[in-house]
Amino acid sequence: MALADWLAFNRLPGVGQRGRLALLAQFDEPARLFAAGSGAWRAAGLGGKTLEALQGGPAALLTEDDRAWLAQADTEVLTWNDPDYPPLLREVPDAPVVLYLRGRRELLGSPMLGVVGSRSPTPSGAATAQAFAEHLSLAGLSIVSGLAAGIDAAAHRGALAGSGRTIAVMGTGPDRIYPRQHHELARQIAATGLLISDYPPGTPVRASQFPQRNRIISGLSYGVLVVEAALQSGSLITARLAAEQGREVFAIPGSIHSPLSRGPHKLLREGAKLVETAQDVLEELGPLHGALQAAVGNGPAAAATAAPTDPEQAQLLGVLAYDPQPFDLIVKHSGLTPDRVSAMLLNMELDGWVASCPGGRYCRVPRGA
Template sequence: MEERWILFGLHEMEGIGRKSISKLMSGSQSLTELFDYEEADWIAAGLRKDQAARLVKDFNTGWIEYRREQVYNRGIEVITYLDSNYPILMKETVQPPWIMYARGDSQLLHSPAIAMVGTRMPTVYGRKVGEKLASQLCQAGLTIVSGLARGIDRVCHETVVREGGKTIAVFGTGMDYIYPPENTSLAEQIAETGLLLSEYPLGTRARQGLFPERNRIIAGITLGTLVVEADIRSGSLITADAALEAGRDVFAVPGPITSPKSRGAHNLIRQGAKLVTCAADLLEEYRLDLPNTEQLPYNRGRSAEMQGHAEQGLFTKVQLSVDEQRIIVLLEQEEQSFDQLIEQLGWDFGHLHSVLLSLIIKKQISQLPGTKYARV
């Protein structure tokens, strides 16, 4: 059995969490050897006695195939940390999930995306601003990511669906439990043209702690997080913190100084988040090759550099660093694997990974199966 399915099986096993899997991943030479483990072996690997007993009893290829069939029967794709199509932005974070369950267009995980989050009880102002910015950003070609919660999350998802754009809804439950239930119809609409995403196995119901945990995925698969409207204790600030922890950008929309619902966003701006009043404020932070920017009203009054974008890109010219240019030269000749690039360039793993990620974001190269890279 492939190691990706063994990892999936561990993740599906009740009582085996992320930390336990981390111990097993770091301690075994090959995941296939886990099928031969006795209770003492599981305990020696760092698991508790009750976990070891459960694994000895149930963990086998037949049980994994059964769980795999349950997922596939619901039209859900399994993406494991070992897969070549695991989103590179997510892998860069502190706690990437071992498994993600996807329903819809999983290629959106590799598209330029922005998280839009905010209060569950927005004001009229917050709703209006959320609709305006979600519309502008999706029209520009960005994928909008949010958490399918009440309030600003729902406003942003609904706007993107209505505009015919792309959106990703990240669950804090298993795929078979939509929370809140009133968003079930919206989730089905998103699945048709966008993507539903969760790290939790089927059967996982809503409970305290899961939603703050899923916020790291909202932040992790995006270039930055935009807080539309939030009070000082809003859960959306957890997403902003996760974005900062992952080294991503944080943006915030200013609101009326008399509104408690704006205090969280204002506090972020005081701490250095970029103030956003229109999509151009956010887009100018990225040199992305995005479609559909010429006709947008917020282009008026932008800098000469942004006004003069090329026919196929948002900017006149994509700026490349010296290191990025070196990789482009190599990939112009032929496809290269990560190991081949390491050998030719002599860089360390982290630096090469960072430069490749930058080039993917700028749409100068693409990642192929088998950790190979090619010039776009």
């Protein structure tokens, strides 16, 4: 029943994460807290709904969702007192006392890097996130992100295409996949990576939970890489938390005309490390670099300089920028007919060299990190 006590403790009303940590410092484990009695509870400053819940005992706090989670063969519960609790996350002032896991628990002992960004990235931004994540995962890092649409999903997919080591920190209960269209992605992550949440099973989607989730992304990681983000993006919250936690903050610069470049540029002005390649990230990680460097040569390093074998396509690719360009401008700079450019762009998009963007624009897709 020890794990059941922890799950009940995680549902204790009127107590935040810092309060739970304070109670553990005093009582050591939930079982001792529940057995302490009302005198000890009041001496600890507890009252109201918290006192009432403690008097009902752990069984009264457990829900059917908790019991179902404990009964499944492929789920786990990691507690504050477990020796496998990630040491970096333990340093966070409001670290979770319980983590619900599905997947490869051992990844919590690996070196981790957070990759975050816009939920509505440009095609180039999504491709960049995926390429960086693939390369860095092959270099020995587990890629941590939030399972959200956009850059998060691209980072997870990149890591899955690389070593498979990726950790999705959920902003809902561990049994609630959000967004819904990521059920298959979550299944793939659970197979070779790890799904984690500090919210109890059955916890639905609430907007306030996602900024709270970000402290775990940064808390697990040696650093956080921001790919594309608007000024009001939650990714900047993650970057701020990383800086406060003493972690590295990396940012990829972009076009001065793109709103999604303003977040990374703000971080760069505030002291974030500018990176253009995955190797830049590895070198900035300092002591980790030597250990990870040996694996880098196995990654897709040469892809960035590759070009289509067809001479005309290579010529057209040289005209295209990584920022979206209007079709008329591409035709003008290429010297080719509109029909020829249109046909070539379609073929190059199918081959992954080009992405179509809103407003009839096209951009070049990064092919490596």
